[in-house]
Amino acid sequence: GAGVSQSPSNKVTEKGKDVELRCDPISGHTALYWYRQRLGQGLEFLIYFQGNSAPDKSGLPSDRFSAERTGESVSTLTIQRTQQEDSAVYLCASSLDGRFNYGYTFGSGTRLTVV
């Protein structure tokens, strides 16, 4: 596609429920990243996929968070048993090859509210 597509754009869920967020990167981009921004805070790295390599999960805040990516296409971020502190804007980004000569292209984000 022309840009990075994320869905849903907004999600309100009850505490304790599971949620699934989707990211469709730019076609041909081998690197895909998930970040989040909680209220009043900066962009926090969550997970990074590069081609067929094992993902870098070092930013996932707890074992309630997991993510998958199918080949070099769609990624889903799953949050199990959501908590109020999970409320944030979840951003997905992709880049051409995971090197730093190219900027990231970000999606519009999913605003998650846990009530």
Add this chain to the structure above:
Amino acid sequence: ILNVEQSPQSLHVQEGDSTNFTCSFPSSNFYALHWYRWETAKSPEALFVMTLNGDEKKKGRISATLNTKEGYSYLYIKGSQPEDSATYLCAFPSNTGKLIFGQGTTLQVKP
């Protein structure tokens, strides 16, 4: 822990003013330095990717300089306009393949 610091945290200027803000990053093992603009209700947009010491990049009224030896980059906006109001983020690559973002400088330009 890799630290990317930006200052000031926020800035209010009048339309037509020129302004600048700073990004500090580790000066060892430099790969690149990225600048992004994040407008409210939109997604972050890449402004510049800087890779060489002494690099100077320009896009319209916005420009950026890079000093890799001392570990800082400046972003300048000449003749600020209300549409420049946004959060400006700099980001530095970790040695494990992802960008670490600073907290950002939020610019508000009053008409």
